[in-house]
Amino acid sequence: RGGPSVGPDTVQRFFALHVVVLPMVAGVVLVFHLYLVQRYGNALPPSELAKPESVRRTIPFFPDFVVKDVAMWLIALNVLGILVTMFPGHLGPQANPLSPAPEGIHPEWYFMAPFQLLKVLGEVLPGTLGEIVGLLLTTVGGVVMVLIPLYDNSAEDERAGRVAWWLGFVGVASVVVLTAWGYLAL
Numbered sequence: 001r002g003g004p005s006v007g008p009d010t011v012q013r014f015f016a017l018h019v020v021v022l023p024m025v026a027g028v029v030l031v032f033h034l035y036l037v038q039r040y041g042n043a044l045p046p047s048e049l050a051k052p053e054s055v056r057r058t059i060p061f062f063p064d065f066v067v068k069d070v071a072m073w074l075i076a077l078n079v080l081g082i083l084v085t086m087f088p089g090h091l092g093p094q095a096n097p098l099s100p101a102p103e104g105i106h107p108e109w110y111f112m113a114p115f116q117l118l119k120v121l122g123e124v125l126p127g128t129l130g131e132i133v134g135l136l137l138t139t140v141g142g143v144v145m146v147l148i149p150l151y152d153n154s155a156e157d158e159r160a161g162r163v164a165w166w167l168g169f170v171g172v173a174s175v176v177v178l179t180a181w182g183y184l185a186l
Helices: 008-040 061-086 111-125 129-151 160-185
Strands: none
Touching: 111 129, 111 160, 129 160
16 A cells, blocks of 8 residues: 555555556466467367368468457557547546445446345355455456366367356356346345
């Protein structure tokens, strides 16, 4: 925090974290992802797998794919820059950290499932145990989601594909159910 309480040093440290550390971590993850794509290739649809390798449609990664990818990134960044310039955001009044949270406050839709999971586990398990279990479940779910492509990397093993499919189905279904439950409980 940069001191005994939240202050300007805290804001500066979080800014540095978001501007320096997180982009570096994202860059390392991106390089690892590109390495895996280069080493193992992309997943092919069954219709392409049925064709002989000589007639499959492919493009070289470098320079063709890289040029197209960089062009799309530049277009997206230009559109974002134009939108930010034309419709700047306004911060509004300064927050008072000592005031209580407003009644009926809830997170954005993409955080509603973990929020609802923490609420439910907080009511079921005593003390901070519910929060710890909720955070561990959310972390394990994220790790499993990241590791599934590495688990199911062969077309020959149908059992592994079914397990990966069921893990994905249970994950998506739980997020949908928890999100709907969270909005219905408001």
